[in-house]
Amino acid sequence: MPKHVYLFEEGNASMRDLLGGKGAGLAEMTRLGFAVPPGFTITTKVCNAYNKSGRFPPGMWKQVDAALSQVESKGGRRFGDPANPLLVSVRSGAKISMPGMMDTVLNIGLNDSTVEALAQMSNERFAWDTYRRLVSMYGRIVKEIDGRKFEATLDRHKEKSAARKDTDLGPGELKAVVADFKDLYRHEVGEEFPSDVKQQLRESVAAVFRSWNGKRAVDYRTFNKIPHTLGTAANTQMMVFGNMGPDSGTGVAFTRNQVTGAKELYGEYLPNAQGEDVVAGIRTPMKIAELRGSYPEIYADLSRVAERLENHFREAQDIEFTVERGKLWILQTRAAKPPARAAVRIALDMVRERLVTKQEALLRIKPDHVIQLLLPQFDEAAKAEARRAGLFLAKGLNASPGAAMGVVAFDPDEAERIGRDEAKPVILVRLETSPDDVHGILHSKGVLTARGGATSHAAVVTRGLGIPCVAGCEAIQVDYDAAEFRVGDKVVRRGEHLAIDGSTGEVFAGAIRTIAPDFEREAELQTLLGWADEERALQVWANADYPRDAARARKFGAQGIGLDRTEHMFMETDRLPIVQEMILAAPEYRKVKRQRGALASQFEAATSDRRRDLEGRLAELDSRLEDLSRRYLGSLDRIGQMQRDDFVGILREMAGLPVIIRLIDPPLHEFLPRYETLLVQVTKLRIARGDPEAFVRAATAEEDRALLAEARKVGGSDVARGIQALLPRKERLLEAVKLSREANPMLGLRGCRLGIMFPEITRMQVRAIFEAACRLQREGVDVRPEIMIPLVGLAEELRVEREALEAEAKSVMEREGVSVAYKFGTMIEIPRAALVADEIARHAEFFSFGTNDLTQTTMGYSRDDAEPKFLLDYIEEGILPNNPFQTIDRKGVGQLMRMCVQRGRKVRPNLEIGICGEHGGDPASIDLCHEIGLNYVSCSPFRVPVARLAAAHATLRRKMPASEDG
């Protein structure tokens, strides 16, 4: 007969599949000789069989009976014995922990006779309180009675006795409660509460198994991608009681300090109490350290146990224990999950203590730990001051880490308006959020909700977007109509300042300064990252557009710049007008130049008569070309000089390291005024022209007054003349912007297409790069520029660009009399480029994956639209496992990348390949990059430390598969 039931003595830590995590842990501790209350585990296989057929396997209950008598003899009590009763718990426990998602029944074994024996052993109040807990818990869990009905009954008794708390009820009242609970049970279920303790056990086991398929559990597994086929085990264990006198008690202990990480017992202990009393919060527990003076023996026992457990598991432990009449029972131990700072200290200490290797220590530190240590935080002094000033409001769930500050908006539309249009920091405050609020969340600095837990919509969405969030802050009362929320007598209104800390859950009224963390002072983190650097195969580079970003990246350990977006510099206030002049002239220049070329050929072929006709037109075109050339090439020259200075800055900052400079990428209309704005302005000016006075009178809206001011300026304070003069200008601009509009700019005239259509722009950029590089090299600076062409899809595009640009580079170097070593490469951001990577590699010394665009094109998602329109819904409904703009879609985009690497390297084995999309800082994506053999990942400077760790994990995970980090 198959073995369905395992005594704790019969199992061990490796049997998680069969016994679940809790069962395997209890077995392991029992095996090691720790004082674990005796018990046994019914396997996960039984759970699956039961849930499939609704029946238990034949012979199983015989095995349970046999195990139970072992427990009885070890515990020295008997199940159902009216003189010396054994009480047991039945707890769920799956292979993968699902805290709070499944059911537990405690105190099984009580009935009208055993309760009396329990009263004898402890006291009457405790015994009857325990009994009423069993009846309600059993009723709720096993018979699915609405828990509020038990609560209402209890409330009635409390009212009658004028009791404020449950604990104010005396033994007599509790007996009455039990009687009423049993009445309620009979009324709801149609039968008596079972006094047969075996029946109690059987039905509790069944209920625990059924809870595997409860809605909460199923949702949790779907969300966390836990297979629904695992099943849960059911652990039956002797109850022990910490409230049996002053030599009893209950507590939680961590083997290391959870705040500092120091090696010392840490936790809380409540003498003469059960776990429930801790939760009820009526008595303040003592610190574990105080045990040393008050209960030296218990402290000594606990210290011994803690050290043995830690040495055994080689990881800081989180231990639940109960002391029953001087005897220390260990109820559970598991790996402690200390916060970031402590986790780093513990990892370092354990390496010093030779408990773990550096590699193991590295795997214990999660990328999230590094993120937490480097997130913006409130300035502690400012926070303390705010507390003193009474600005602390409440504490909610720390749902998405980081500190944020801004003005309050209750309406997502308003949040969007303030955040996007006014570019002011805004905190969105909602009762709870739904997909209809996402457009507001996207433009908020932080989110605060009154309801919802760690898997609520707000929590999931903000974590996904990297926006700080405090969720489920029940203390706040939100009133949408009044546009305010209250905490007690404090009121925060729409538009007022609010500060939230998503790492701690704290909420403050008013503004609190946030500060960037100081990486250089994080010595322990730096040590750890130093070890990471020794392990990782991937280099970590950074994306930086300005010298100051490059400096920061270098400080964080970046080994190069993987993406310098040259056009970002175009946007600066003093440059934009020149850039716009250039852009408006470019298409006209191109057109006239072509016309002139065609006319010149005609002229060549013409008879002398006809030549005379053509000469006039030729002269006219020449004069137009001269004017356009001044506007187009002249502006380009001015921009080129500025760009050269930018490049001097960044190349100097990154001396000795590679700097990949990407040539202009975005569609030109991104640098022009918005079409809609111009359209409205032109419409208004056309009407205003007829009756300027009326327009002046009606101009109360801000945008109208701005337009009027512009007209006044143009007209030398004469409005009518100003409107007359402004209108044709705006009309011309409108026409130009209209010409450059595209239905799908993402798939339009940008990247190398722009460079090929307007070669003068890219030539200007290349000239600026090489002038900068030559100048620095003459100064003795070690410059390593790499020129990157964006959006290549055809090998021929790259060949054409490369030829033109290398000629330009050569000419600059000859002029400057300096030879600069450089590389020439391309972004891979269109599926076709990955598919023909072999052809492209013939013209490229390096590839850099632009995974944002590659994700857009491979999946057909517009980054600008997809998230609020459908993508977040997809994630919520489980159609997509992750947001592919955060973690690379392995199956699709990842597959293309792998193909690309293989094909590129086949042609050019030493091809340098990296990634410069936003995914470069995402640990799961970094793992993929390691797997497919990239040379480096490039991410934002702040993400560099995270990437260094994640890259080491990627190596270690493959080297030490057994140490897989959870």
Added chain:
Amino acid sequence: MPKHVYLFEEGNASMRDLLGGKGAGLAEMTRLGFAVPPGFTITTKVCNAYNKSGRFPPGMWKQVDAALSQVESKGGRRFGDPANPLLVSVRSGAKISMPGMMDTVLNIGLNDSTVEALAQMSNERFAWDTYRRLVSMYGRIVKEIDGRKFEATLDRHKEKSAARKDTDLGPGELKAVVADFKDLYRHEVGEEFPSDVKQQLRESVAAVFRSWNGKRAVDYRTFNKIPHTLGTAANTQMMVFGNMGPDSGTGVAFTRNQVTGAKELYGEYLPNAQGEDVVAGIRTPMKIAELRGSYPEIYADLSRVAERLENHFREAQDIEFTVERGKLWILQTRAAKPPARAAVRIALDMVRERLVTKQEALLRIKPDHVIQLLLPQFDEAAKAEARRAGLFLAKGLNASPGAAMGVVAFDPDEAERIGRDEAKPVILVRLETSPDDVHGILHSKGVLTARGGATSHAAVVTRGLGIPCVAGCEAIQVDYDAAEFRVGDKVVRRGEHLAIDGSTGEVFAGAIRTIAPDFEREAELQTLLGWADEERALQVWANADYPRDAARARKFGAQGIGLDRTEHMFMETDRLPIVQEMILAAPEYRKVKRQRGALASQFEAATSDRRRDLEGRLAELDSRLEDLSRRYLGSLDRIGQMQRDDFVGILREMAGLPVIIRLIDPPLHEFLPRYETLLVQVTKLRIARGDPEAFVRAATAEEDRALLAEARKVGGSDVARGIQALLPRKERLLEAVKLSREANPMLGLRGCRLGIMFPEITRMQVRAIFEAACRLQREGVDVRPEIMIPLVGLAEELRVEREALEAEAKSVMEREGVSVAYKFGTMIEIPRAALVADEIARHAEFFSFGTNDLTQTTMGYSRDDAEPKFLLDYIEEGILPNNPFQTIDRKGVGQLMRMCVQRGRKVRPNLEIGICGEHGGDPASIDLCHEIGLNYVSCSPFRVPVARLAAAHATLRRKMPASEDG
């Protein structure tokens, strides 16, 4: 020593690589014993060596001398012999014909003494005319003297002699011309015209070889993708003269009638004339048939030769011949290129005559032939009437086939405005076109240019776009400033009607009715396509949205409907308002429904006190939901009933054949008014509200008057009240349209994403399909619906949709009591879908490639923007070999398709796979579809016959690689 020179006797037809096409043809004819003027060929290898080193291989001229003396002995004349001189031509001839792109020198061997002998043999005028031709041709070709200078000299002599034509010049005058030509030669070259005939020969051969690298030739090869490494041969051949008396003559003969295809000699003959005289057009040649009476012997000789040639080559021949003193010389033969109708007849006849197999006959018919037979044509009667009415204007080059009619525009912007915004047919008339005109070409029905040949910009672009074009119509004088063109004294002004026939090159003033060809009367084509059907592996389906299209497709031989775009039916005038109502209500419905769900959960969990609070809100939401449901679901119901009738129509029409119905695909805002239009209207109404009278006064523009009319209607003819009422409506609409706008709609909320977000829409469609199918099946109609989900990228999308839709289908079938067999499948139009085709195939019974979108996403090109913005430039500059929206990009998109087919069939071996993009009717793309193993191609109904042929070619080309069609 390598053999550099081959006598015609030494070669044969298989030696095209070495001897070029012309050389191999002359050799083959010589070998077969035809009377070919004797000669020899210098090989293509010599050409390559000469062009590389500038020198001829050592010993080559010795081989030439040897060959020349063979020619002399065969011809009975000697080269340079002052008594009996042999004249020769040197002609280029590459492996692949490049007509007119390289050089030829004729009449080599004339000098001051041999010219006298020639005068003796023929007549003086002819001899001197031939001599002056040699001097000028030699000067131009060998010495690169500007040809116009010779012309100017000739013109001077003509003026002096008051001669209107060259032929008006007598022998004395021609002698003077020769003298002046030689002076000119000396002046330009700096040396005398060579009297050494060997030198003439040597330099002519060198010039012919050099012309391989002339600009025209290089451009032509680049354009036609002919390798630049082939080189040309140089053919030296004895000159024969057709002007040696009445028993001489020259002509061109086709072995079959080039108009009807009948088996009879066809062509023209000019007695006592040289080829040039035919070109000069002074004498009207006689029809070949007339030879039978006038020159029975020549006719008999020619008939014999024609039959032998045709039997040998098993293909209709195009023969150039000269009769010199009764002897028939064959100068060239090549495969005739008859127009479509004749080609079809010839192919059929040759099969009947057992000259070729059916398969060979099929390969002779090009897809273009089928297209020509099925293109819109002018109604012949209307055309004849137009001619009678004097409306015929001119004849230009038939640059892109098809007849077109529309109003004249000279400006591309205007063409765009008329064609797109006014939706009126427009003909763009330009001197010549450039890339700056493409936006106008795109919206024109036809293009007429005054300048430019078959490879001019206009010709290439229009052929690419399938727009009829007459190019190089030199007779028209275009005056942009006056916005008119003239032909003689006829004037056509902007806005007047014009009709052009791109198949014939004819241009007519006024409107001429165009008619669709009658496929059913094309019996011979039908026979041929029947044979094609026997050969092809691919099925041919059609894309059709309406029953009338389906009927047409079926008539053309479609074996199914591969794409029925259900949403096209949404656009019909009577439906659009209902569709808009539905679309405006949908997002609100979704939102309120979700809110109600959340509130209901809260209510469930709430205490009774709180429940009372919530009840009010719940009731409010219920009432809003009821209203929205009426608007959203109510509209859907009405649309559903209409759709059901549409489906009844198309399924009935296609009884017994599969019909793939695609569920709604485009973004919803495509059904709403344009955002910009609304924005301008709202801006105007806001201003008008303040002073309605002023607005009424100022409303002269058409759009303003329309807006005013709308306001009057709303206000019951009270304008002020109308504006007040209209403004908030327009504002709401503007807001709704704004919400549905997307930065990149191509990558946005459309396809199955729409179906998943608004499941009610797709459920409505599926209901309509199955109600239609059930009703028809009850009537005994054999219906075969296939439901297609667009834009799938994730297997999970398809699973979710399939489950929902199959449930709907099941429920309809149960209600109707009928079970309809159907398939469920998806479009593959996103790269990711192709990459994970194995996963997707688990949920799909068929795939259909949407190659338009797949091209957009794989290459990152927006169909709406790319062509005018950069794509046509790319093609012109050779960066792209083809327009990927016309012919599938094999390397990128094709590779993905191949991958997809393999992966999909691995999971589901009987997976039905087809293509429904516009590429489905493109022969090169059809070839790819055959190669990668698709089941069918689906194209527009008119393309079905073309696809049937192209599919057969795809099979035959692989079965009979030797019969590769050119």
